[in-house]
Amino acid sequence: MLSPIHHTFGPHVTVAYLLQSLKQLCLFWNWKNGKERDWLRETLAQWFEARCSLFSSGREALLVLLRNLPIDQGSEIIVQGFTCIALPNAIHAAGFTPVFSEADPNTLNLDIEALEGKINSRTKVIIVQHTFGIVADMQSLRTLADKHGLLLIEDCAHVLPDTTGPKRIGVHGDFLMLSFGRDKAASGVSGGAIITKNTSVADLLKKEEEAASELSFITIKRLLLYPFIYAVSKPLYGLIVGKCLLVAASKCGALVAVITKKEKEGYQSTEVHRMPAALCALVRWEFKRFQAINDHRRALSKIYAAAAAKHSWNFPSGIQEHLPLQKFPILVPDADQVRMKLKRHNIHLDDGWTGASVCPRAVNQEAAGYIPGTCPKAQRLSGQILTLPTHPTMKQSQAHQLIGILAKII
Ligand SMILES: Cc1ncc(COP(=O)(O)O)c(C=O)c1O
The missing domain is CATH 3.40.640.10 (Type I PLP-dependent aspartate aminotransferase-like (Major domain))
Structure with a gap:
């Protein structure tokens, strides 16, 4: 793949x-x-x-x-x-x-x-x-x-x-x-x-x-380049080329980090910016297909829920039907190990919501104000959670493929 x-x-x-x-x-x-x-x-x-x-x-x-x-x-x-x-x-x-x-x-x-x-x-x-x-x-x-x-x-x-x-x-x-x-x-x-x-x-x-100040031209350009960089590197990710392209784009500053090193250390600047009109235009375009995006998320969630029931996978019982879930969570004893095995199949399910009470796991928990041990259920959850994609570019055929592989691993 x-x-x-x-x-x-x-x-x-x-x-x-x-x-x-x-x-x-x-x-x-x-x-x-x-x-x-x-x-x-x-x-x-x-x-x-x-x-x-x-x-x-x-x-x-x-x-x-x-x-x-x-x-x-x-x-x-x-x-x-x-x-x-x-x-x-x-x-x-x-x-x-x-x-x-x-x-x-x-x-x-x-x-x-x-x-x-x-x-x-x-x-x-x-x-x-x-x-x-x-x-x-x-x-x-x-x-x-x-x-x-x-x-x-x-x-x-x-x-x-x-x-x-x-x-x-x-x-x-x-x-x-x-x-x-x-x-x-x-x-x-x-x-x-x-x-x-x-x-x-x-x-x-x-x-x-x-x-508020406007974002600089260079930052807006980097944000607008994000779709292009991923469109080029994603199909090649199974080969080393795709990975190298992404690393190079990140190292040369073409990509804007989702969460910066400083943010992981608990710091956010007090300066704020206006939302660039170019990004508003992208959201406007997304809104035209928004119902379709949510229906797609519902369809994938339904497929995952049926698979979870069939294979007796544990998932949060409070998930109501017909929700356009951003991702479908299942709970396994050691989610990291499952994710590691999935990587061999070119499946990358680390979404940042793993391994820590305040995510992503590289966050300095104390700097974030979290005292380890104060939310034991949340901490346990973060070790067990494995989320399955429902985003607009995840195909139903890929969901079935993922389920088939998971059925062998879990
Ligand atoms: C639950 C939640 N709230 C707020 C945010 C912050 O949103 P943004 O990335 O637009 O700053 C995130 C971001 O990743 C989030 O997951």
Whole structure:
């Protein structure tokens, strides 16, 4: 198999996506400003019937939101164990303290009982993460937040609702954070948004967006080159050539790192940027096929769920049917070993969500504010989780191939 099965090698990069990104690459005079940015902001505002601000990534959007909330410096913000470093970093950069609460292995989301035990007089916000698109129990979380007078942020980095989709997303939270990163629900390679009906905070975010700097031409060019680099190297990944191309692209700085070394050490800059119009144009194009993307994710999730039932693979029982999962999680005793064996078949399932409570595993856990041992269930999960791809370039035939190989390994 020359072309790999993967999570992270340009998961949205179909031929049509590649052509769109090349088109944007040519329209260099429109890269920064332009009507595409206004279009995306207004479309999201109409979609969620709320106000919207755009930034150059989800983590920047979250940082701007947090520092404009009406809460005191040093307040505590609860996030779940088994999360992405982007969350604690944004919390620290905004001057607050992240508090990690236990994850529920049945949903990969916040364990609501454990969460209540973490709330004290310093707690001001809960960030809910719909992990891999598994919808959190928003009704219970809203009730709990109201009981304690807390703000509720929905981190929708892994899922966006569609017409047939989960209706409970984006309804109960005070704020929604979206990400348009390269492997997210809809991808502009990078980008993020905050959506809210809270007009006083929305006014502050609008000012922040207006005052934010533009990304440099060189950074925008690197982001727009990402689809091209993966489109060229992916089909050759089974040969050494593809791997060498990617390493060379990364070493010569043609690729923008998803998470930098500094971020892994717990640092996020307080400077934020506006979302480039060229990336907004890519998201606009993705929205045209968004229902099809989500239906594709549903179809693959159904195939994996049937295989898991047939082969008695353990998977989180809270996965509701018809969810457009960003990836389908199964739980195995030693996920690293399975991933290692899969590599021999040119199957690369390390998506960064493995081996640590605050992901990826190279993160300095203490610097992220996580005290090892405080979320044992989340830590155990991170060692057992093996996610199966549902992204737009993962074919159904590849899913069956993967299942066949897994059936022999597990
Ligand atoms: C759950 C979650 N929230 C937030 C983010 C941050 O999004 P972005 O990559 O757009 O900064 C990520 C990113 O990887 C994520 O997985």
